[in-house]
Amino acid sequence: MPGQPPGTVPAMRALLVVNPKATTTSERSRDVLVRALRSEVDLTVAYTRRRGHAADLARDAAAEGMHLVVTLGGDGTVNEAVNGLMAAGDKADNRPALAVVPGGSTNVFARAVGMPRDWADGASVILEALREERSRMINLGRADDRYFTFCAGLGLDAEVVRRVERARLRGRTSTPWLYLRSTLTQYFLETERRHPPVTLERPGERPLVGLATVIVQNAAPWTYLGDRPVNPCPDASFDTGLDVMALRELHVPSTTRTVKQILSREPQPHGKRVLNLHDLETFTLRADRPMAFQLDGDYLGERDKIELHSVADALRIVC
Template identity: 65%
Template structure:
């Protein structure tokens, strides 16, 4: 079996030690080629080219951003696109994810241990047993995502965290919490909600201030704590949307307390929840921040979301 290992050397918990151990472990099972990412977006081209060259397995060592790029590379390599996705998943290389970032939402969502060494053992066992799980992904315009997307406040927080990391700050739960509080009180426009959600066959949802899109649950983690915007989201269904109608302090505080309750369902007049939808559009009166899988992608005035079922096979 031919395999490509993509390593992000800048990922939060990736080190030469665990990289070298992982390489030795994989070389006992597969014909391995190693590549390092050198810049943002590099993993997309590395994986795309390897898939077109006929590699059987792609392994990532990094965080959720590296996983996202690998998935985009796998899907970009398929000339048939994502039509007939189940057939496409069967012919695409398999994906194995070794957690090496700060949060590792995707790896944990597919059932892998948070510890990289334990996850490696699970992956090696799955390779021996030929065990995979086929999952769906989401697409925002021309970019795929694995577990979440956001337009508005949560993407603004991601942008703020990325700026802090460029200044040398380490990505931690504390950094995200402090960034969220600072962003909400000092920069976010909390007075003029101007986002609309449109989907075929339903009236438009008007006056949204922010939106979180989930492809699985949980939405994210704070350390070991699961954070759920929609507990019903699943890799096996369409997309779920949590639309936040207002960002006033009392209602936002209530929403934050609900999000921190683990698997409690979000409710209240300040939110709108859509479950298992396969296509919709978010439009904003002014460009708003967009994030996919925890990566900030700039500001958009319109984003078309599509659920792509049975898109990739994950070794887990």
Template identity: 65%
Template sequence: MRALLVVNPKATTTTERTRDVLVRALRSQFELEISLTRRRGHATELAAGSAADGVDVVVTLGGDGTVNEVVNGLMASGTGAASRPALAVVPGGSTNVFARALGLPRDATEGTGAILEAMRADRSRVIGLGMADDRYFTFCAGFGLDAAVIRRVERARLRGRVSTPALYLREAVRQYVVASTRHEPSLTLEAPGEEPEPELATAIIQNGAPWTFLGERRVESSPDASFDKGLDVLALRSLRAPGAAWAGLRMLSRRGPRPGQHVVRRHDLSEFSLSAVQPEPFHVDGDYLGERQKVRFLSVPESLRVIC
């Protein structure tokens, strides 16, 4: 069998030692090719090329952004999960939400062992993906507050800061203070067969659970979201009301906010759109994509085979 290892050398916890251990382990089972990413979008090109070249498995060593790029490259080929290379994920970023949502260890060395064991046992699962306009995502997308937080974190990293849970938490508090005092609800959720939900302040879209991790703690906005179902949405009507703070506390408690006066939740949607009065920050899988005024979301079931 042939495998491509895609390494993001700039990922937070990726080291040469981790890479060397992974390379030796993979070479014991595969005809292995190794590629290091050099720029944003490079992993997408590498994955698309490997699919066209008949590679059996693409292994990523990096964070969720690297995984997202590889997934988009794989999805550019074939017409179903069986016609595309399988995906194996070794955690190398700061959060590694997708890998951990699949039940893989957080540590890269342990994750490598788990992936190799799954390969030897021929163990995998086929998962669905989300799609935001023309971009696939594995576990989440965000329109509004959480995307603005990611934008702040990316700017901090450009200034030399290391991506840590503490950095995300600090920037989240700062962004919330700014948004809750200046931001008026401007989003509208529209789904086929439903009345539109206008005047929403921010929205989180999930293809799986949890939404993210704060260190070892799972943060749940839509606990029922699943790789085997459609998309889930959590939206807040206001960032100023006490209900917003209560929703945040429930996310940390792993129960997820309850729908009500301040909270809108939708489960297992096949398609919907979010539009804004003015452009709002937007991200997929923790990768900031700029500001958008409208995004159309689709659930794409049984898209990809994942080794786990």
């Protein structure tokens, strides 16, 4: 680089993608984070201005040959950045690595890769990892043409995400109580529970029919209620394929029993009405009618067919 002494190793070039609406940070804390990162990398800072902007910024960072993209925001910001990075090349080594500073209300992905909940502690972990050149490869999930880091859902959980998003647009704060109330309202008043519409198809296997709602995990946990991890698929891992938990019906007794099993941290939800699948490379979900669909806690509309794949060694994470 111009102006450097002969033999000096060029500084790592990094982009910090900031969601200015991140719920757990302030302007002052962002300034502290920027100064800390600039002690280790040649840093550019960009603020998101609209939905999808983080993906554009990450894609541009890859095209400009940057080595690292750091996000400050929640799981939605992370998901967008990941999709921008994945558009940049076929191999992980040809894309910038990703580091995540927790700045949202839940931060499932950041916590799943071992980051502390506090943004300052998370920044310290990233700085230490940069100094030690520490990173890891993770698998990603892909639903049609969109990548996801920790979960996808077709049916009830996506309906709840949609309800929560609408509440937040009306000014409500995302809290465990909001999710709980939204879940109960959706389940009892609006979800169609009488005719399970979903079929799961796997190559070389008989179709699994009559599924009412489907949760897909690329990692554990699926989400958190405060400090409590919620784990429908406790064996899910960034190092394996995709895991599935589906309910064959949404009758009150069986659904209540399954929810209790999940919240009590039993090894795995089980019963006649529960389907568990582990380490799937590829499968397809078909529905008799359009159903709500979410990725990484982001509502993406209604779908009646989704092709899902596990993408091995897809992304390098600094953590």
